[in-house]
Amino acid sequence: xxxxxxxxxxxxxxxxxxxxxxxxxxxxxxxxxxxxxxxxxxxxxxxxxxxxxxxxxxxxxxxxxxxxxxxxxxxxxxxxxxxxxxxxxxxxxxxxxxxxxxxxxxxxxxxxxxxxxxxxxxxxxxxxxxxxxxxxxxxxxxxxxxxxxxxxxxxxxxxxxxxxxxxxxxxxxxxxxxxxxxxxxxxxxxxxxxxxxxxxxxxxxxxxxxxxxxxxxxxxxxxxxxxxxxxxxxxxxxxxxxxxxxxxxxxxxxxxxxxxxxxxxxxxxxxxxxxxxxxxxxxxxxxxxxxxxxxxxxxxxxxxxxxxxxxxxx
Amino acid sequence: xxxxxxxxxxxxxxxxxxxxxxxxxxxxxxxxxxxxxxxxxxxxxxxxxxxxxxxxxxxxxxxxxxxxxxxxxxxxxxxxxxxxxxxxxxxxxxxxxxxxxxxxxxxxxxxxxxxxxxxxxxxxxxxxxxxxxxxxxxxxxxxxxxxxxxxxxxxxxxxxxxxxxxxxxxxxxxxxxxxxxxxxxxxxxxxxxxxxxxxxxxxxxxxxxxxxxxxxxxxxxxxxxxxxxxxxxxxxxxxxxxxxxxxxxxxxxxxxxxxxxxxxxxxxxxxxxxxxxxxxxxx
Numbered sequence: 069x070x071x072x073x074x075x076x077x078x079x080x081x082x083x084x085x086x087x088x089x090x091x092x093x094x095x096x097x098x099x100x101x102x103x104x105x106x107x108x109x110x111x112x113x114x115x116x117x118x119x120x121x122x123x124x125x126x127x128x129x130x131x132x133x134x135x136x137x138x139x140x141x142x143x144x145x146x147x148x149x150x151x152x153x154x155x156x157x158x159x160x161x162x163x164x165x166x167x168x169x170x171x172x173x174x175x176x177x178x179x180x181x182x183x184x185x186x187x188x189x190x191x192x193x194x195x196x197x198x199x200x201x202x203x204x205x206x207x208x209x210x211x212x213x214x215x216x217x218x219x220x221x222x223x224x225x226x227x228x229x230x231x232x233x234x235x236x237x238x239x240x241x242x243x244x245x246x247x248x249x250x251x252x253x254x255x256x257x258x259x260x261x262x263x264x265x266x267x268x269x270x271x272x273x274x275x276x277x278x279x280x281x282x283x284x285x286x287x288x289x290x291x292x293x294x295x296x297x298x299x300x301x302x303x304x305x306x307x308x309x310x311x312x313x314x315x316x317x318x319x320x321x322x323x324x325x326x327x328x329x330x331x332x333x334x335x336x337x338x339x340x341x342x343x344x345x346x347x348x349x350x351x352x353x354x355x356x357x358x359x360x361x362x363x364x365x366x367x368x369x370x371x372x373x374x375x376x377x378x379x380x381x382x
Numbered sequence: 383x384x385x386x387x388x389x390x391x392x393x394x395x396x397x398x399x400x401x402x403x404x405x406x407x408x409x410x411x412x413x414x415x416x417x418x419x420x421x422x423x424x425x426x427x428x429x430x431x432x433x434x435x436x437x438x439x440x441x442x443x444x445x446x447x448x449x450x451x452x453x454x455x456x457x458x459x460x461x462x463x464x465x466x467x468x469x470x471x472x473x474x475x476x477x478x479x480x481x482x483x484x485x486x487x488x489x490x491x492x493x494x495x496x497x498x499x500x501x502x503x504x505x506x507x508x509x510x511x512x513x514x515x516x517x518x519x520x521x522x523x524x525x526x527x528x529x530x531x532x533x534x535x536x537x538x539x540x541x542x543x544x545x546x547x548x549x550x551x552x553x554x555x556x557x558x559x560x561x562x563x564x565x566x567x568x569x570x571x572x573x574x575x576x577x578x579x580x581x582x583x584x585x586x587x588x589x590x591x592x593x594x595x596x597x598x599x600x601x602x603x604x605x606x607x608x609x610x611x612x613x614x615x616x617x618x619x620x621x622x623x624x625x626x627x628x629x630x631x632x633x634x635x636x637x638x639x640x641x642x643x644x645x646x647x648x649x650x651x652x653x654x655x656x657x658x659x660x661x662x663x664x665x
Contacts, residue, residue, distance in 0.1 A: 159498060160497075197497050237568055274540040293636050320629070323630045
């Protein structure tokens, strides 16, 4: 690993697809599983957390869970008298009337419903406009628990995965993503030279540029297919100047050599190192699907060889 | 697919969104295939690419594009002559889009989500809201039966994907049939794409009891993905065999229907069901 990966500041490698579905998460998991006897951590930013089969394939144990708090969110308290001005102020359509009687004062609606207005937690952005301008000061901002942070120790070696199982409808914003990355860094700093692999988001995520800024290296994963070169260009624009080094890997490249050559040309014109990527093999996908250890891939498996080659470039 | 057809008001498009639990399950390919197959059946279709961060559907089609139009939204402008540098706006902004510096307030457009709070809170009325360009949209024609609508956010407006998707949905009225390609996942932008649709075709590799918020379950057609070909939920209409040949065919063409075998059969059957539903809604 490079000289940046020592001491209290472990090297953070973001492995992201140029768009969803390029196999970036698989590549990151494979790279992480090929790093031997180090405290490397894998930070997975998929909102649904780590699927069981994936966990088994990576030889991970039982997760230790802790509550994960999201951004500020507005909540209407009992002091609400039902004027509805918050709903007019909210530009995100998050405040909706729950009363069948429009204009009714909250206290008059039913005894059991203290307010006639509710806030949809999945639409609320936490901007705070409603709370600031509520005439009765009835709206408070709180940071709700949006899921659980999972720290999952490896069973066969000293490596850990960090993921978060978020409530349905929640997605990682920069706050929760950086929280997970911090956790991964602190785990990796236990042993000098251990890197942190961050994955689970693509360049099509709004937080991608900020994640690049939080990482020392970026491996962009692309796959041949319609629009691949254009997606790569967009991803490179978003990452430009935000991270120390950028490398590009191609998944399934042997499936379409012509498209792969085109992607290689894009890299060359921009002076970006091009890594050959993961071949498509059924063995890898079956293992991830069925939860059989990746580590037990035969030594001559092309996927394993490819991962080791990519690691030597990092 | 046994549930009754919901009546749709005359003149309204029958709309179907294609979403997925996460990337790589083939949602874009399926959306393109279904739009083409419905157009083949004589139903004039509009394919809406509701991913303004990375539109990917039209690359699989030969499209003649019309003019690009700008899409704008309200965004603050600070009048530095009126500004007293009190910092009320920067204190209020939950997204750090305004920062108090010695020279005055500095605005970071890439962080602003357009809540309008800063304008309301400024004691000197130094902040006004003006239309700022978020990105561009364009409409294209594939053939006489199929057109495409897509938008692309500007690089300093990436946080606006949900509002841009809502804009796309609202701007996509005039077509008897709408196929909407949603971003993967069940987050805000994805839910914005399938708000109010007649059906959501959802590619899923999770257990079928994991909820998809924002839509009644009777409007969701769940399809087990190639990542979980061994699950057998009743609604599964497309069998992904997970073989290398199928994967290769899909990768090269960016389409499912050209892969042959069980996947293509399933796509044709799904298109047939949707065509019936759409026809029923209009007839």
